[in-house]
Amino acid sequence: xxxxxxxxRKGLKIMYEGQPYEITEYNFTKPGxxxxxxxxxxxxxxxxxxxxKNFRENDSFDKPDLETKRMHFSYxxxxxxxxxDENFEQAEVSETVLGxxxxxxxxxxxxxxxxxxxKPVDIELxxxxxxxxxxxxxxxxxxxxxxxxxxxxxxxxxxxxxxxxFVEEGEWIRIDTRTGAYADRIIGRx
Numbered sequence: 001x002x003x004x005x006x007x008x009r010k011g012l013k014i015m016y017e018g019q020p021y022e023i024t025e026y027n028f029t030k031p032g033x034x035x036x037x038x039x040x041x042x043x044x045x046x047x048x049x050x051x052x053k054n055f056r057e058n059d060s061f062d063k064p065d066l067e068t069k070r071m072h073f074s075y076x077x078x079x080x081x082x083x084x085d086e087n088f089e090q091a092e093v094s095e096t097v098l099g100x101x102x103x104x105x106x107x108x109x110x111x112x113x114x115x116x117x118x119k120p121v122d123i124e125l126x127x128x129x130x131x132x133x134x135x136x137x138x139x140x141x142x143x144x145x146x147x148x149x150x151x152x153x154x155x156x157x158x159x160x161x162x163x164x165x166f167v168e169e170g171e172w173i174r175i176d177t178r179t180g181a182y183a184d185r186i187i188g189r190x
Contacts, residue, residue: 002062005055015062020045067115103159125177131155139165
């Protein structure tokens with residue numbers, strides 16, 4: 001049993017034209033006359049390409065063969081990242097699937113890996129991770145007049161993130177893994 005257009009919502013994963021997609025944006029419109037219109041932004045689960053598509057009430061979709069597993073990051077092997085579950089089963093996730101999220105992996109971090117037809121296609125990290133700033137320019141006096149001034153900082157692992165000018169080298173910060181943006185500074189952690 002699949003889905004109908006009335007089942008569509010943000011976060012739902014569907015098969016469309018034989019390909020797996022996730023709905024990342026959703027809007028329902030009921031014009032005065034005619035059928036309802038379901039406008040969705042679809043993100044391809046394998047390539048991450050997105051596009052907007054309008055669907056009608058009578059459209060239907062298959063459910064993709066998806067499975068999620070909780071796993072812990074273990075180590076990097078070439079271009080693949082190895083994860084292990086509680087039964088010591090391993091999964092290799094390619095650097096292509098991870099993208100910039102590879103910078104957020106720390107030893108033993110728990111993740112949810114999404115499988116499509118038995119192959120890892122996506123990974124969900126905890127919403128926030130903590131990283132140490134290893135390189136950052138010092139704040140320049142007089143730079144604060146414009147309000148919230150940001151500067152680039154490199155954290156351990158090599159990721160470069162924009163941080164407020166008061167963040168200094170050697171401090172710990174929290175990064176939102178969903179956006180890759182600075183969240184806040186961690187006071188007291190060395």
